[in-house]
Amino acid sequence: MPMNVEHLVTMANQIGAFFDSQGTRQEAVAGIADHLKRFWEPRMLRAIEAHVAAGAAGLHDTVADAVRQLQQAAA
C-alpha cells in the first residue's frame, strides 16, 4: 500500500506555499524540488511522483512542476 498521498499532498503544498514567496516561479520550483530531495524519504518521493503522474490532483502547480523536475533530474 502506498504512503498516505492525501497527507503528502498537504505537506507538499505547505512547502510550496513557503517557496512561492521566495522569488520567481522558477526559483520557487527549484526551492521546492531541493527541499523535497533533502528532506523526504525515497518512498515518500515515489508516492508523490506517482501522484503527479496520475494527474497531480490537489497539488499546486509549482509543487507538481518541482516533482517533475526531480523526476527528470533522476532520470
Next chain:
Amino acid sequence: MPSLRTLDFGTPRRSATQEVALEVDGVAVSVPAGTSVMRACIEAGSKVPKLCATDSLEPFGSCRLCLVEIDGRKGYPASCTTVVEAGMKVRTQSEPLARIRRGVMELYISDHPLDCLTCSANGNCELQDMAGVVGLREVRYGMDGAHHLDAKKDESNPYFTFDPAKCIVCSRCVRACEEVQGTFALTIDSRGFASAVSAGANSPFLDSECVSCGACVQACPTATLIEKSVIEKGQAEHAHITTCAYCGVGCSFRAEMKGTEVVRMVPDENGRANHGHSCVKGRFAWGYATHKDRIRKPMIRQRITDPWQEVSWEQAVAHAAGELRRIQAKYGRDSIGGITSSRCTNEETYLVQKLVRAAFGNNNVDTCARVCHSPTGYGLKATMGESAGTQDFDSIRATDVILLIGANPTDGHPVFASAMKRRMREGARLIIVDPRAIDLVDGPHVQADFHLQLRPGTNVAVINALAHVIAAEGMLDERFVAARCEPEAYANWKRFVLEPRNSPEALEPLTGVPAALVRGAARLFATGGNAAIYYGLGVTEHSQGSTMVMGIANLAMATGNIGREGVGVNPLRGQNNVQGSCDMGSFPHEFPGYRHVSHLPTRRQFEGAWGVELAAEPGLRIPNMFDAALDGSFKALYVQGEDIAQSDPGTQHVTAALGALECLIVQDLFLNETAKFAHVFFPGASFLEKDGTFTNAERRISRVRKVMPPLAGLADWEATVALSNALGYPMHYEHAGQILDEIARLTPTFTGVSFESIDRLGSIQWPCNEQAPEGTPVMHIDEFVRGKGHFVVTEFVPTDERVNARYPLILTTGRILSQYNVGAQTRRTANVAWHAEDRLDIHPHDAEERGIREGDWVGIASRAGETVLRARISERMQPGVVYTTFHFPGSGANVITTENSDWATNCPEYKVTAVQVSLVSHPSEWQERYRRFSEEQLRLVETRKPALT
C-alpha cells in the same frame, strides 16, 4: 571526588577589573574593587566567623559575628558590609573581637534548642560550627526566658521542613528567595524578638507562593529549613558532580550520597548554567530513579495481548535482533528504524543513530526534537549557518531589552527565569509575545513593558509587523547589515516587510494585537540597547514554525543584535539534551554535526570510520514512520527513552501506527504508554546510573556521572552496543568516554571535546576545536557560521486549522513548573502535590457562555478526537483560547491535537487546535478505551513470568 563542604567566601565575587591591594592579618591580598572585607579575608586565608553571610547573597550585616578591626577605623566594622579600600590593614582575631563574638553566639544559643546530637543538621550546621569557632562554653542567660522553642514545625512541603524553633532570623532564606529565585515568597514577619520567617501571609509553605526551588533550604545555616531526605537518611558521606536530567537549562548538581543512595541533590555553585541555583524538579524530584515502578529486567512477548516474559539481557537482545533481521528480510531494509532520546546522553544518542545507519542500513532515525525544536535547527541554519542558539545564559547579564516569544521560563526553564528576573530588577525591559498572560507579564517586582497577546497561529504576522515598524521608522542597523549580511536577500526582505500589508495596523484584525502596542514594542526592541530574543515552543510548534524562527533571525540581524554579549537568538530547549540529540545526528537527513547524508565527503568520512556503506537518501521522520507503519511499509521500531504514544499529536493515529508494527522495542525506566504496545522491553538506566554528557540550550556540554550502578545491570549505551553486536555489526566501547572520543574525531565542532577536557574546564560550549580550544560562549562574533547572514522573506500563511461554528475555540498546550514533559518522572515524585491532574484553562467569558464553573468536567472536542478534563477558570487566557498541559496520559491532551505540522520539518502544530468545549458528565469514549487498555497492560506486566534461572 568533590568535597561535601565547599569554601564559602561570605559575599559574592565582584567583577571589576580594577584591583585593590590590602593586608589581612599581615598577609597581602589583592581583590577586585567592590569586594567585601570578609571575602578578602577569606581569600587571604583568614576565616572570619559568620552566620548571616553566604557568597550566593549580597551582604546583610545582621549577625554581627563577622566583626573585624581595621587600622584607622573606630569600633569593629562588619566585614561583610565593609568594602575593601587600598592599603587597608585588617585584623580578624583579637581579644575584644573574640569577646564580642562569644557574646553574640551566647545570645543566639540562648534561644536555640540544645539538641545537636539528635538534630538533622548535626555535622553540617553553621550555628554549631560557629559555636565551636568562637569557643562558646556557657550561656549565662539560661534557657528559661522568653523563647521560640515551642514554635510549630511546618511540614507541609513534601521535600523540606521549616522549624521556626531553630531559626536565628538571619534572613538568608528571605534574601535567597528574593535575590536568587526572585519569587519574594518569604518575609520576616513582626519586629524585634517576635521577628519570624513567614511564607506568604503566614501560610504553610505548601500553600504560599513558594515555588520550592530550594534556594532557602540551601541558604539556611541551621536545621530550620532542611530536606526531609536528610532528616530521614542523615548527612551524606561523599558527593559527585553531575548534570540534571530535566529541562534544557542543564543545571550542574552535587549528588550527595551515602554509598549508592542519593541523600540530596544540591545545585553546584560552580555550574556555569545555574551558578548554584535550582528548581523544584532538579533539586527535589529525583525519587523516580528508584521508584517501585522501575522495571529491572528485560521482557519479551509475541503479541501485545500476551503476558510479558522476563528474560536475560542476552535473550532479550538476541530476540530483538532476530526480529529486526526477520522483518528486514521479509519487508526490506527500510522497513525498520529507531528513535533517539533527548533524555539520554550524547553518547547514547550517537550510538542509536549509528546503529540505525550502520547496522540497520538506512537513515530511518529521528528524535523527539522533531516535535519540539526541529524548526530551530532549520531556521537558524538557513539564516545564520548553525542549528543552535547564539549565546550563553550569562549573556542575559548584559541585555537591556528582552523579547520573549512563545516561552514561559518561570515554568519551563525556571533557573534561567531567575536570571532573567534578576536582570529585570536591574532595569532590563521586557516584551512578551504570547497568547497567554504568563507569570512574567505581571509578577512580583517584574512586569513586562509590552505584552503582545496575539491570537494563536499569528506569530509570523506579528514578527513581520515588528520588522515593518523598525524598517519604516528608520531603526534598521544598516551598517551591521552592510558589513555582515547578503545584500540582495536583505533588500528583498526589506522590500517585503515595508509593504503596507505588513504594517501593525493592517495586521491588527488578524493578530488581535493593537497596532500601537506593536509599534511601541518595535521601538523599544530596536532602540533600547542590547536586545536579545528568547523563544520556546510557542514559536516552533506551528505550521509556520520554521518561518517564524527565520523571522526572529531576520529581526536580530536587521537590528545588529548578533555577535556580542547581551544580544542574540536564544531557543529555550525543553528537554535536557534536545540540543545534544540534534548535534549527534539524530535527524534522518543529517550526520552528527548537521551534515547532510547526501554530502559525499562527509558520508565517505563516516563510512571510513564505521566500516560500512551508508545510505545517501534521508530517512523517515517520526510522523512519516507512523504513516508508513499504517501503510504497511514500516514494521519495526527501536525507541530509546521516549514516550511517543503520549507526547506525539493525534494519539489515536500514533497508537494505531504502533499497533501495526510487528516488532516494537522500547527502552525506558518504566512501562510507559509506548511500551504498552511493545514486544521487547529493555529496562533503561536513569541519569544517576551512567556516564556520559548532556548538551544544554546554550550548547554547553556537561558531564553526567554514574553515582550508582544501573538498576537493570546495563547503562543504556551498553544495551545499544549489545543489540548492535547481535545484529552482526560489532561495536567496541569499554567506556562512554570512548564514544565521545569517536564523536570528537568525526564532528568538526567537537574536536576538542572529551571527558578529560570537560573535567578540566568544568563544561564546554561547542564549537570546541583548534580555533576555540575552550569552547565558544557567543557565536557569530565576526562573521556568521555560513559567512554572510541570510535574510529570508517570511510571508504569513494562515494555518489550515481554522475555528468555525462547530469548533469555535483554539486550544493551545504547554507545561507547568512541577511536572516535566509526559510526566513519567515527575508523576512518580511528590511533585503531584502541586499538579495532580491536567486541567483545561478557560476564560471566564467562554466558561460563562457554556455554563461552566470551576472544577466542572468538560468535554474538549476537535477534528482529531475528544477528551474530558476538569475546567479551571482563568483570566490568563484571552477569550476564544483554551489551554491545557499533557503531563498525565489519561488526560488525552494529544487525542485532540492534530497531524498538522510545520511545513519544513513536520514539527507538530501543538499550539493551534480548533475545539469546542462543553459540560459533560462522564469520560470520553477514548478515555474509557484507554483506561481498559492501560489496566490490561499493567496487569500483563504485573503478572509477567519470571526469567528461568
